[in-house]
Amino acid sequence: MRIRFRFAKLGKVRFTSQRDIARMWERALRRARLPLAYTEGFSPRPQLSFGLALPTGAESLAEYLDVALDPVRAHEAGVDVAALPALLDGLLPSGVEVEEAVEIERSKESLQQIVTSCSWTMRLTGITRYELALAVDALLAADTVPITRERKGRQEVDDLRPSVLALALADPQADGAADPTGRTVGLVAELSTQPRGVRPVELVRGLIAVSGGPSGTSPEGAATDGHPGSIPVIDRACRTQQWIERDGLRQEPLLGRVVPAGADRAVHALERVS
Amino acid sequence: MESLWPRIEPLLAHVTKPARYIGGELGAQEAEHGPNTVSWLLVYPDTYEVGLPNQGLQILYEILNERDDAAAERSYAPWVDMEAAMRAAGLPLFSVEGHHPAAGFDVLAFNLSAELVYTNVLNLIDLAGVPVRAADRTAEHPVVMAGGHCVFNPEPLADFVDCFVLGDGEEVVGEINEVLSAFRTGAARGAPGADCDREAMLRALSRVPGVYVPSCYDVSYDEATGTLAGIAPRFPDTPARIEKRTITDLGDWPYPRRQLVPLIEVVHDRLNVELFRGCTRGCRFCQAGMITRPVRERPADQVRTMVRSGLERTGYDEVALTSLSSADYSGIEETVTGIIDDPSCSGQVSVSLPSLRVDAFTVGTAAQIQRVRRTGLTFAPEGGTWRMRQVINKLIREEDLYAAVDAAFSQGWKRVKLYFLIGLPTETDEDTLGIVALAKQCVAIGKRYHSSVTVTASVGGFVPKVQTPFQWFGQNTIEELTRKVHLLRDAARPVRGLTVRWHDPKATAAEGIVSRGDRRMGAVVEQVWRNGGTFQEWSEYFDLDLWTDALAAHGMSLEDTVYRHRTEHEVLPWDHVSAGLHRDFLWQDWEDALAEHGLPDCRWTPCYDCGACTGYGVEHVVASAVPPAGGSQGTGQDLSAGGQVPVRFLSTAPSGAGPVVPPGGSAVALATEGRN
Numbered sequence: 020m021r022i023r024f025r026f027a028k029l030g031k032v033r034f035t036s037q038r039d040i041a042r043m044w045e046r047a048l049r050r051a052r053l054p055l056a057y058t059e060g061f062s063p064r065p066q067l068s069f070g071l072a073l074p075t076g077a078e079s080l081a082e083y084l085d086v087a088l089d090p091v092r093a094h095e096a097g098v099d100v101a102a103l104p105a106l107l108d109g110l111l112p113s114g115v116e117v118e119e120a121v122e123i124e125r126s127k128e129s130l131q132q133i134v135t136s137c138s139w140t141m142r143l144t145g146i147t148r149y150e151l152a153l154a155v156d157a158l159l160a161a162d163t164v165p166i167t168r169e170r171k172g173r174q175e176v177d178d179l180r181p182s183v184l185a186l187a188l189a190d191p192q193a194d195g196a197a198d199p200t201g202r203t204v205g206l207v208a209e210l211s212t213q214p215r216g217v218r219p220v221e222l223v224r225g226l227i228a229v230s231g232g233p234s235g236t237s238p239e240g241a242a243t244d245g246h247p248g249s250i251p252v253i254d255r256a257c258r259t260q261q262w263i264e265r266d267g268l269r270q271e272p273l274l275g276r277v278v279p280a281g282a283d284r285a286v287h288a289l290e291r292v293s
Numbered sequence: 294m295e296s297l298w299p300r301i302e303p304l305l306a307h308v309t310k311p312a313r314y315i316g317g318e319l320g321a322q323e324a325e326h327g328p329n330t331v332s333w334l335l336v337y338p339d340t341y342e343v344g345l346p347n348q349g350l351q352i353l354y355e356i357l358n359e360r361d362d363a364a365a366e367r368s369y370a371p372w373v374d375m376e377a378a379m380r381a382a383g384l385p386l387f388s389v390e391g392h393h394p395a396a397g398f399d400v401l402a403f404n405l406s407a408e409l410v411y412t413n414v415l416n417l418i419d420l421a422g423v424p425v426r427a428a429d430r431t432a433e434h435p436v437v438m439a440g441g442h443c444v445f446n447p448e449p450l451a452d453f454v455d456c457f458v459l460g461d462g463e464e465v466v467g468e469i470n471e472v473l474s475a476f477r478t479g480a481a482r483g484a485p486g487a488d489c490d491r492e493a494m495l496r497a498l499s500r501v502p503g504v505y506v507p508s509c510y511d512v513s514y515d516e517a518t519g520t521l522a523g524i525a526p527r528f529p530d531t532p533a534r535i536e537k538r539t540i541t542d543l544g545d546w547p548y549p550r551r552q553l554v555p556l557i558e559v560v561h562d563r564l565n566v567e568l569f570r571g572c573t574r575g576c577r578f579c580q581a582g583m584i585t586r587p588v589r590e591r592p593a594d595q596v597r598t599m600v601r602s603g604l605e606r607t608g609y610d611e612v613a614l615t616s617l618s619s620a621d622y623s624g625i626e627e628t629v630t631g632i633i634d635d636p637s638c639s640g641q642v643s644v645s646l647p648s649l650r651v652d653a654f655t656v657g658t659a660a661q662i663q664r665v666r667r668t669g670l671t672f673a674p675e676g677g678t679w680r681m682r683q684v685i686n687k688l689i690r691e692e693d694l695y696a697a698v699d700a701a702f703s704q705g706w707k708r709v710k711l712y713f714l715i716g717l718p719t720e721t722d723e724d725t726l727g728i729v730a731l732a733k734q735c736v737a738i739g740k741r742y743h744s745s746v747t748v749t750a751s752v753g754g755f756v757p758k759v760q761t762p763f764q765w766f767g768q769n770t771i772e773e774l775t776r777k778v779h780l781l782r783d784a785a786r787p788v789r790g791l792t793v794r795w796h797d798p799k800a801t802a803a804e805g806i807v808s809r810g811d812r813r814m815g816a817v818v819e820q821v822w823r824n825g826g827t828f829q830e831w832s833e834y835f836d837l838d839l840w841t842d843a844l845a846a847h848g849m850s851l852e853d854t855v856y857r858h859r860t861e862h863e864v865l866p867w868d869h870v871s872a873g874l875h876r877d878f879l880w881q882d883w884e885d886a887l888a889e890h891g892l893p894d895c896r897w898t899p900c901y902d903c904g905a906c907t908g909y910g911v912e913h914v915v916a917s918a919v920p921p922a923g924g925s926q927g928t929g930q931d932l933s934a935g936g937q938v939p940v941r942f943l944s945t946a947p948s949g950a951g952p953v954v955p956p957g958g959s960a961v962a963l964a965t966e967g968r969n
Contacts, residue, residue: 032556034311039557046554046608057641076306112317112556
């Protein structure tokens with residue numbers, strides 16, 4: 020028996036890593052006394068399968084987790100799947116919010132394999148709306164956008180461009196309002212996860228590159244004060260959807276779920292201060 | 294108090310492991326501060342991952358928060374990147390629960406578990422925005438306190454800490470809170486709202502048993518030699534000698550009731566249940582064993598309850614049964630089996646026994662608890678020869694160790710780790726090289742069972758600790774320890790399957806500087822800190838030159854502070870604080886050590902009046918009046934007569950000595966290694 024959960028990661032808990040989240044879930048599932056299936060071998064662990072790792076520091080409205088239950092014990096005990104979100108929500112740390120649980124077929128491919136892209140909303144600081152608009156246009160117009168990124172300790176150059184499936188400024192109502200300097204801008208993007216996932220910082224690195232910013236400038240560590248502008252820094256990033264694209268159709272990993280249009284929900288999420 | 298979170302949050306995207314600073318642990322308590330509440334910030338002066346599991350801090354956290362007149366939060370040393378970001382942003386040290394500024398608390402209470410964290414203590418006081426020197430603080434500043442094992446020589450921090458608390462904290466923390474509360478509400482002054490008289494408050498604290506207020510004492514030095522002449526109280530109502538606090542019954546204190554479960558991985562990331570406090574094995578190098586006497590066992594049914602409710606509450610799948618020698622707990626086997634076979638644990642809970650004594654018998658217990666995940670076993674013979682082990686009172690015969698190792702290898706373990714000390718009193722090269730001889734034999738035993746085995750000899754340099762029989766011993770020089778390390782390395786090189794690891798002799802020297810220093814050592818600690826020497830326990834930041842430069846700047850040297858043998862009648866800087874042990878008992882034990890004479894464990898043999906029980910009117914709380922099987926170290930008893938189950942060694946010792954029932958007793962400390 021396999022159960023797929025959808026959960027959010029919001030507020031202070033966004034500073035924990037994917038590994039930390041996995042351990043929180045393991046403890047919560049044990050406390051819920053679910054008849055977990057364990058891996059075979061030397062060091063048995065519960066069989067949990069997360070999708071594409073969320074970068075430490077990013078929030079999410081669309082995290083997924085597959086949990087395998089021991090079929091015999093699950094059958095004996097009888098698992099009320101519909102009651103699981105409320106139960107587990109109370110056992111997980113504040114900020115990890117369980118929204119949905121659905122039993123899925125045991126043969127389903129792993130989340131890692133099937134998810135093809137993710138939608139993001141970001142709030143960038145250190146750049147004006149106009150400057151960012153120019154950078155977005157430049158990136159979308161470019162044939163290739165080489166960025167360097169680290170892979171297993173080595174610097175490699177990858178082309179970012181094919182991974183950017185959609186990119187636009189967010190509704191101006193959603194940003195800037197809180198920032199009288201006008202140097203906080205919202206961005207929405209859909210980034211491919213295949214063959215490798217693109218992280219928000221890598222997108223911003225690409226934006227800096229196409230707008231002629233100093234090469235090697237890191238959006239995480241760049242100083243913003245005293246600079247004539249144009250070095251954006253990610254203030255907040257939130258994964259709003261994970262997508263499975265197959266045969267020209269796009270759906271989220273839990274079937275039948277109605278997806279709210281656009282980034283409305285995400286913008287709302289960004290305003291949820293921890 | 295204001296929350297600094299809005300100013301902290303923007304820094305966290307740029308530092309390593311930002312979740313160190315967010316709090317939110319299961320069991321964390323949002324303390325309610327109020328005008329009639331004494332607020333405590335409990336600080337562990339090392340990283341969050343190292344400090345969070347500290348059980349002492351968690352016990353006090355709960356006891357204080359259960360009181361209506363107290364509120365406690367926690368803080369840990371921010372890592373160097375975060376500290377830099379905080380200083381750049383003008384942010385002070387803060388609590389992890391409410392992100393409240395440290396200087397807003399009434400008390401900053403530090404846990405001192407190791408000497409090399411002292412520079413971090415100074416750094417954190419400074420980061421809190423509080424004057425580093427106690428003499429510069431005024432009524433507006435928090436009271437800076439310290440407790441933990443290191444306070445049995447408080448002098449190196451006496452200029453920076455307002456008051457030290459000696460021994461078990463469970464009871465005294467409440468008494469301290471009452472004194473502070475009286476001053477806070479004005480009851481102690483009769484005039485609410487009047488300026489708090491800091492000196493009067495500290496004097497009131499100095500009258501609480503177990504509390505040492507350095508500013509209430511005068512230190513005098515011999516004018517001719519410059520040596521310490523004495524430390525005497527300045528006031529008639531200040532005690533000349535400060536005795537540690539001892540709780541009589543651990544069963545009265547089932548804490549932590551709500552162990553903290555962190556959001557990120559920390560050291561000892563598991564449920565911890567304390568089996569007993571204190572140890573009377575009498576290993577002469579071991580400060581913990583000396584200063585925590587007598588033995589007080591937790592009732593077995595309370596252990597069971599704490600384990601079961603703890604696992605249910607936390608969701609952990611591992612529980613550690615902690616103490617200084619867990620195999621000595623009365624009924625350890627039944628306790629362990631009870632946990633493993635508990636149906637509510639679904640067979641998925643593992644038990645770890647840190648510092649489990651090992652002989653072949655207890656390897657059997659270890660085999661049972663590591664039914665599934667069998668990684669490595671650790672034994673601690675500490676000395677390379679029988680002569681050496683008699684000196685340090687760790688009475689393990691070679692045959693005992695071999696039988697234990699044989700049991701381990703025959704039951705499926707392939708990695709064995711052996712802990713040793715070098716630089717022990719009277720040590721000769723024969724003793725040092727005995728380490729390799731023992732380890733080599735262990736490899737040979739392992740080869741009988743497996744084609745490939747690993748034996749690791751982990752070698753630490755000995756630092757003489759205060760309140761032990763070795764407190765008079767002159768520590769080995771860096772050069773001597775290095776020479777011994779090289780001896781070991783060269784001797785071990787041809788032995789396949791044997792690895793020797795050692796602790797940096799320079800760090801051993803630095804630890805020695807602070808361990809036995811007097812009040813003048815405070816200036817050295819301060820200079821090391823001012824020159825950037827924080828996180829000295831971390832090899833990437835440790836720098837011996839900072840220490841030797843600071844010593845030289847204050848007219849001191851390694852020779853006179855670390856390497857010098859102390860004499861029998863010399864005034865020792867820690868003579869005025871007491872762990873209950875009579876000085877003449879310690880001196881006698883030191884002479885027994887030099888005479889290579891072992892001393893039995895007093896738990897099961899008549900008392901020889903060390904002072905820890907008789908002085909405080911307490912006694913051992915031990916469920917079993919006889920030693921556990923295999924646990925007769927130093928008692929001279931037949932092992933098989935010890936416990937309920939006779940000891941059976943699983944094979945003959947390699948010397949061909951036949952089934953081993955050594956008259957001198959048989960025990961080795963063991964720790965089951967972490968699984969992961």
